[in-house]
Amino acid sequence: MSNLLKLSIFEAFIGHICEDVSALALDVHDSSILIYVYLERIQNDEDYEIVDMAVTEILASNPQFLKQEIVFQETTQPFNTLNSYRGWIFRKYEQ
Numbered sequence: 577m578s579n580l581l582k583l584s585i586f587e588a589f590i591g592h593i594c595e596d597v598s599a600l601a602l603d604v605h606d607s608s609i610l611i612y613v614y615l616e617r618i619q620n621d622e623d624y625e626i627v628d629m630a631v632t633e634i635l636a637s638n639p640q641f642l643k644q645e646i647v648f649q650e651t652t653q654p655f656n657t658l659n660s661y662r663g664w665i666f667r668k669y670e671q
Contacts, residue, residue, distance in 0.1 A: 577604060577662060581638055585665055588633040592626050598651065598668050603661035608643040609634060611665070614658055619648040 601612040631644045
């Protein structure tokens with residue numbers, strides 16, 4: 577994964593992560609980008625819209641991606657039990 581891709585991903589999500597998000601993980605397959613959102617509550621429409629806007633920014637900066645998938649999972653499990661796929665975009669501080 578290139579540093580330019582990582583930078584565009586971080587820039588797309590800055591300021592868009594709400595307090596109920598435990599973590600965001602990333603996976604990439606050929607021409608697809610997958611974002612996994614771990615929430616501390618049940619997902620709502622606004623959650624999807626926010627993540628979809630960020631992914632749209634990522635796709636605009638990275639034309640090699642033709643498809644996207646956004647997966648929400650409600651969880652209160654510790655991070656060491658969650659799948660990070662290709663890496664974390666964000667992880668809430670955990671004591």
